[in-house]
Amino acid sequence: MRRYYCPNCSNEVHFDNTVCVQCGNQLTYSRWRDQFTANPSPGSEGLERNCANRDTIGCNWLVENGETTQYCTSCRHTLLIPDLSSGQNIERWGKLERAKRMLFYGLHKYHLPLIEAEQAGGLRFEFKQDVLTMGGQQEKVLTGHDGGLITINIAEADDDVREQHRVAMGEPYRTLIGHFRHEIGHYYWDRLVQDGNRLEGFRAMFGDERADYSEALSRHYQTGAPVGWELSYVSSYATSHPWEDFAETWAHYFHMVDGLETAQSYAVAAPAAEVRENPYESKDFAVLIKAWVPLTIAMNAVNRSIGNPDFYPFVLSPAISAKLEYVHKLIHTSAQ
Numbered sequence: 391m392r393r394y395y396c397p398n399c400s401n402e403v404h405f406d407n408t409v410c411v412q413c414g415n416q417l418t419y420s421r422w423r424d425q426f427t428a429n430p431s432p433g434s435e436g437l438e439r440n441c442a443n444r445d446t447i448g449c450n451w452l453v454e455n456g457e458t459t460q461y462c463t464s465c466r467h468t469l470l471i472p473d474l475s476s477g478q479n480i481e482r483w484g485k486l487e488r489a490k491r492m493l494f495y496g497l498h499k500y501h502l503p504l505i506e507a508e509q510a511g512g513l514r515f516e517f518k519q520d521v522l523t524m525g526g527q528q529e530k531v532l533t534g535h536d537g538g539l540i541t542i543n544i545a546e547a548d549d550d551v552r553e554q555h556r557v558a559m560g561e562p563y564r565t566l567i568g569h570f571r572h573e574i575g576h577y578y579w580d581r582l583v584q585d586g587n588r589l590e591g592f593r594a595m596f597g598d599e600r601a602d603y604s605e606a607l608s609r610h611y612q613t614g615a616p617v618g619w620e621l622s623y624v625s626s627y628a629t630s631h632p633w634e635d636f637a638e639t640w641a642h643y644f645h646m647v648d649g650l651e652t653a654q655s656y657a658v659a660a661p662a663a664e665v666r667e668n669p670y671e672s673k674d675f676a677v678l679i680k681a682w683v684p685l686t687i688a689m690n691a692v693n694r695s696i697g698n699p700d701f702y703p704f705v706l707s708p709a710i711s712a713k714l715e716y717v718h719k720l721i722h723t724s725a726q
Contacts, residue, residue: 391405391492391495391648391651391652391655392424392651392652392654392655393655393656394407394419394425394426395425395426396410396412396413396415396417396426397415397417397425397426397427397428398410398413398415398428399412399413399415401413403417403426405419405491405492405495406448406450406488406491407426407450408444408448408450415428415429416428416429417429417450418430418440418450418451418452419450419451419452420438420451420452420454421451421452421454421463421494421495421498422454427452430452437455438452438453438454438455439452439453440452440453441453441460441461441462441465442460442461442465443461443462443465443487446474446480447480447483447484447487448484448488449462449464449465449487449491451463451464451465451491463494463498464487464490464491464493464494465487466506466507467490467506467507467512467513467514467515468487468490468514468515468516468517469507469514469515469516470515470516470517470518471483471517472517472518472519472544473519479519479544481547482517482544482545482547482548483517483544483547485547485566486517486542486544486546486547486566488566489565489566489567489569489570490515490570492567492570492648493567493570493571493574496571496644496647496648496670497574499668499670500670500721500722500725501725501726502578502721502724502725502726503581503724503726505538505581511538511580511581512538513538513540513574513577514538514539514540515539515540515541515542516539516540516541516542517541517542517544518531518541518542518543518544519531519543519544519545520543520545530543531543531544533546533569533573534573534576535573535576535577537580538577538580540570540573540574540576540577542569542570542573546566546569547566552564552565552566559627560626561625561626561627562625562703562704563703568641568645571640571641571644571645572637572638572640572641573637574640575636575637575638575639575640575641576633576636576637578640578724579592579633579636579637579640582720582724583636583720586724588720591716592632592636592716593632595712595713595716596632596635596636596639596713596716597632597635598632599631599632599633601631601632603631603633606630606631607630607631609630610627610629610630610631614626615627615629616629620705620707621707621709622707622709622710623635623638623710624638624639624642624704624710624713624714625638625642635713636717639710639713639714639716639717640717642704642714643714643717643718643721646678646682646714647669647670647678649682649685650669650678650681650682650685651668651669651670653681653685654668654669658685658688658689669681673722675714675715675718675719678718679706679711679714682706683706686701686702686704689701689702690702
């Protein structure tokens with residue numbers, strides 16, 4: 391993500407800021423301009439205005455000129471929110487929407503096709519929580535994707551719960567933005583691979599997705615990833631089924647490109663200068679990898695120097711890089 395500045399005093403502001411800490415100016419982000427603007431004055435329908443979720447959860451996105459909805463392009467894809475009688479759920483919902491806005495930032499940068507929630511095949515989100523049944527049993531909400539509907543268990547917004555799951559699942563890291571980027575990978579598999587008649591190339595790279603999905607997941611949870619999986623898969627979960635391999639690779643590609651844009655914007659490390667254009671617009675995958683690998687090595691060294699775990703606990707083998715390049719080409723050939 392690139393750097394942003396207050397339009398009033400030019401002080402640097404962060405992507406989630408609603409107010410400039412230096413001058414007190416109210417801030418609103420315009421995705422079309424990719425910059426912060428002055429807080430719009432209340433106006434008639436069709437004019438630029440704040441998202442209706444600004445006061446409740448701090449959504450700082452603009453409803454752009456010509457859009458008739460009261461919600462920004464990210465918030466209006468959310469169909470179900472948790473019970474807001476609990477203050478904790480308001481905080482959880484806010485965290486989920488902040489992560490989702492980062493997801494939509496990337497989707498917009500790539501110019502990926504995006505169908506409105508109310509249309510056929512539209513992208514929808516539901517944020518649910520576990521509930522107790524009449525029999526006193528806890529009914530678990532599973533995070534996942536089904537036919538354009540992405541469900542997120544709101545407990546994932548709690549750092550302690552997410553860390554427990556990360557350790558139990560043996561994951562290098564587990565983040566809210568990672569969940570969104572993974573699940574959107576399933577959505578775009580439907581749109582770009584299946585509906586785009588790209589199944590043959592997909593199967594050559596990731597395997598045959600016609601393998602029984604439930605059996606594959608059950609086997610993975612019982613026996614774990616095969617020995618030596620690190621040579622071909624970006625995560626152990628990616629070994630469970632070709633659909634999950636694609637979604638994990640898709641999410642990882644988003645991590646890489648957004649990380650490169652941030653590094654380039656802050657001039658964190660010289661290797662990032664290999665990308666002469668915005669990483670989201672770079673057509674040459676080899677250039678991205680050439681910049682990314684040295685950057686991750688440097689970031690790992692920084693983390694180790696202050697006693698933290700590696701920033702990037704992955705090794706991109708030729709097989710993994712080939713899968714990332716597949717996602718790269720898929721995205722750029724599908725841009726609108």
